[in-house]
Amino acid sequence: MxxxxxxxxxxxxxxxxxxxxxxxxxxxxxxxxxxxxxxxxxxxxxxxxxxxxxxxxxxxxxxxxxxxxxxxxxxxxxxxxxxxxxxxxxxxxxxxxxxxxxxxxxxxxxxxxxxxxxxxxxxxxxxxxxxxxxxxxxxxxxxxxxxxxxxxxxxxxxxxxxxxxxxxxxxxxxxxxxxxxxxxxxxxxxxxxxxxxxxxxxxxxxxxxxxxxxxxxxxxxxxxxxxxxxxxxxxxxxxxxxxxxxxxxxxxxxxxxxxxxxxxxxxxxxxxxxxxxxxxxxxxxxxxxxxxxxxxxxxxxxxxxxxxxxxxxxxxxxxxxxxGRDAVRWWLVSDVTPVGDTDFSEERLKSRYTEDLANTVGNLINRTVALAQRGLGGEVRIGPPDAVARPVPPGLQRAADLAAALPERIDVALDDFNHRQATARIIEVAAAANAAIEATRPWQHVRPAVDGDPVAREQLRTILAALLQVCRRVAVELTAFVPDGAARLLGVLGDPVAATETLRLGPAEPAFPRLAPTSDRVPSSGR
CATH class of the missing domain: 3.40.50.620 (HUPs)
Structure with a gap:
């Protein structure tokens, strides 16, 4: 095309x-x-x-x-x-x-x-x-x-x-x-x-x-x-x-x-x-x-x-x-409505960036990568294990399904010239993955995995492999909206093309740092 x-x-x-x-x-x-x-x-x-x-x-x-x-x-x-x-x-x-x-x-x-x-x-x-x-x-x-x-x-x-x-x-x-x-x-x-x-x-x-x-x-x-x-x-x-x-x-x-x-x-x-x-x-x-x-x-x-x-x-x-570029770009695509004019304020810009990128997406990536670093040394096999693959825990199924459907849902939203809906689809996936972490409680497997328990290690790997697939999908789709932040995410998550079997994760550093506190400035009026 x-x-x-x-x-x-x-x-x-x-x-x-x-x-x-x-x-x-x-x-x-x-x-x-x-x-x-x-x-x-x-x-x-x-x-x-x-x-x-x-x-x-x-x-x-x-x-x-x-x-x-x-x-x-x-x-x-x-x-x-x-x-x-x-x-x-x-x-x-x-x-x-x-x-x-x-x-x-x-x-x-x-x-x-x-x-x-x-x-x-x-x-x-x-x-x-x-x-x-x-x-x-x-x-x-x-x-x-x-x-x-x-x-x-x-x-x-x-x-x-x-x-x-x-x-x-x-x-x-x-x-x-x-x-x-x-x-x-x-x-x-x-x-x-x-x-x-x-x-x-x-x-x-x-x-x-x-x-x-x-x-x-x-x-x-x-x-x-x-x-x-x-x-x-x-x-x-x-x-x-x-x-x-x-x-x-x-x-x-x-x-x-x-x-x-x-x-x-x-x-x-x-x-x-x-x-x-x-x-x-x-x-x-x-x-x-x-x-x-x-x-x-x-x-x-x-x-x-x-x-x-x-x-x-x-x-x-x-x-x-x-x-910064990520915050301004994100507000322009996530908070601006396709029908009717949108009222801008710096408070809205800060709120949207903080809630969506710093809290929802950033928190998801940091938690997942930190667990992988602590429990698996930063290397996660995302393909099926040598033995029979364990099923994805039920708490992860919704996030996995939403991630699989995400590209098509974004296509539909942008074909309708609805950037706000497209970004909402991405945040929905990240929020579902955060909920899945709470439901599956992978942290409870970290200490046993580190101590050499093979069952705990495989349980942790299974959960984190599914979560990392979701994280990668979120990061890839974010590249159109906030390319700088998305590039930082992908740098942490590993090469989304080459890493078909094992992800070697980078350090869990914030891809979307919190904005420094600043007073809300009202744009000047007149000429």
């Missing part, structure tokens, strides 16, 4: 916030999980450099646009690296030599569906989007909660209305799977309400010439959303390296975009229309995550344009420095 997986590319008008970390980590989990299952994975992330709001932000900061975009773009890529993202490609639309030729090629490919006309409408600079009156909430942009300003200009338009029926059929048939279900229903409702043609260019004067010029019309710049969406195929080689493009995008069994709910229409409607017009393969899946908030207010890069209602800014670099 070939999988091509992408994050959305964020505007770089300010530094990244924790919500960008959410998308990076959730996408990284999907990429790592697929590699674990033997997929050939390409994982793309990047930055949207060509937005007019980047130009405005640079002007407000008194910095040249190119320097401003480069500095903030670097911050996004550093965040991906600090979070342990396993991406193998980065696209930066302002400077990557692959991008502009792809935009030009696609523009030419859809030229039969392009026309020029005057337009007047309400425009939200925050979204870089025109809004219909019926799409506003109390006259305000539903995303930024400000009134769009009226704009009259002449632009190039794409005839999206021609593709309404085909887009609806693609989504209803799940040829393009939009998930979760409530977001799919939302997109279908928008499509069925009637698709209007949309502007795919802006006057170059509005963006001070920043961006990709419209081919054959230097007075216009390609609209940032038409430009930005093309990154998914420009990185694959479209318009520059057709062999690479065919092998990465066209030949992929899965073309998966992970995006935030605020840009679902661009991906699940406009992007499909552009690709249909160009005759190119479509994404097979669009997975949509919710937002993070604090105190009921959305976390943002730069605060709300309404001073009376400041948005919340949360610095992921600060969280990573104080709590």
């Amino acid at each position: 070939i999988s091509y997986i992408t994050t959305a590319i964020p505007y770089v008008n300010a530094r990244p916030h924790l919500g960008h970390g959410l998308e990076l980590v959730q996408t990284d989990v999907l990429a790592r999980h697929r590699r674990l299952r033997g997929y050939q994975v390409s994982f793309l992330t990047g930055t949207d450099d060509n937005a007019a709001k980047n130009v405005s932000a640079a002007a407000a900061a008194g910095v040249e646009v190119a320097d401003f975009v480069a500095t903030n773009g670097d911050a996004f890529i550093r965040l991906a690296e600090r979070l342990g993202s396993s991406h193998d490609d980065v696209i930066r639309t302002g400077t990557d030599p692959r991008h502009r030729p792809a935009v030009t090629k696609l523009w030419q490919a859809i030229s039969a569906d392009l026309y020029r006309r005057d337009y007047t409408g309400g425009y939200c600079a925050g979204c870089e989007q025109f809004y219909r009156v019926e799409d506003l909430v109390d006259g305000l942009c539903p995303e930024h909660r400000i009134a769009p300003h009226q704009v009259t200009e002449q632009n190039w338009f794409f005839a999206l209305s021609r593709y309404q029926q085909r887009i609806e059929e693609l989504i209803t048939s799940n040829t393009v799977s939009v998930q979760p279900a409530h977001r799919r229903a939302e997109v279908l409702s928008f499509v069925r309400s009637g698709l209007a043609d949309f502007s795919v260019s802006r006057p170059s004067s509005r963006s001070a010439g920043w961006g990709v010029p419209v081919p054959g019309d230097e007075s216009q710049t390609v609209y940032v959303w038409a430009d930005a969406l093309i990154n998914y195929i420009s990185a694959a080689g479209y318009g520059v390296d057709q062999d690479r493009y065919r092998s990465r995008w066209c030949a992929a069994d899965e073309r998966l975009h992970v995006i935030g709910k605020g840009i679902s229409r661009f991906h699940a409607v406009y992007w499909l229309g552009l690709l249909l017009a160009a005759g190119e393969p479509l994404p097979t899946r669009i997975s949509i995550h919710e937002y993070l908030q604090t105190g009921g207010r959305k976390i943002s890069k730069s605060g709300s344009p309404r001073p009376s209602d400041p948005a919340i800014v949360s610095d992921p670099d600060d969280l990573l420095t104080r709590y």
